[in-house]
Amino acid sequence: MWAEDRASQGLGLRLIRVAPGEAEMTLTVAPHMANGHGICHGGFVFALADSAFAFACNSFNRRAVAQSNSITYLRPAQVGQVLTARAARAAEAGRSGIYDVLVTDEAGAAIAAFRGLSRSIDGTLVPEQTP
Template identity: 60%
Template sequence: MRMRSVGPGQAVLEMDVAPHHLNGHAICHGGFIFALADSAFAYACNSHNRRAVAQHNTISFIAPARLGDRLTATAREITLSGRSGVYDVEVRRGDGALIALFRGCSRTVRGTHIPEEFPEVQEDNS
């Protein structure tokens, strides 16, 4: 997986389907597609510098992805209210075909990723 972009309430990740991603039907295993979508969701719901975890996720597989396909997962925030957020992720193939739709619900927990206040820097005058 590669991160293409992350911003407030959004994230874009991509991956190329390799031989180890294939299932017994010679298509990309749904678990890998779910992992791509879930990772985009995780970056999007943690993008406000508030620690967030998944509360509930669903995915609908629309079309198969095949060996060599480049998949792009685009996550966007639908709502963030209090400690709860809802995010939709579209997984598309390089030609734009829709592969899967994912919806993730997040719950904010205590803490931040980056301290809100940085300690003052002390000058060394020695």
């Protein structure tokens, strides 16, 4: 999935870890990501959280897409900071999943809390081997 994710790569996101139901990604806030207040534009924070969510909900080799997402910004991110998004599955029922993502700065201070609702669709990311 990472090889085809040109959006995340183009934004400068780095995939650190993927495990069943979990993912971790980072982003260094570059000067071009600052808004008119001189802080990181919320869209970049959202994109980081959304990408971590995507990798977590696709980690079971079942294709999944977002149904809906919400984010709460807790404090501003500054240019030069390295942000980390850690996504984890909170619940799953049938084809629907709920994932929580916490975005933090280098000191571990919470920048944003994101909740993503996923929906499994047909197909796999990696061809499954048959015996």
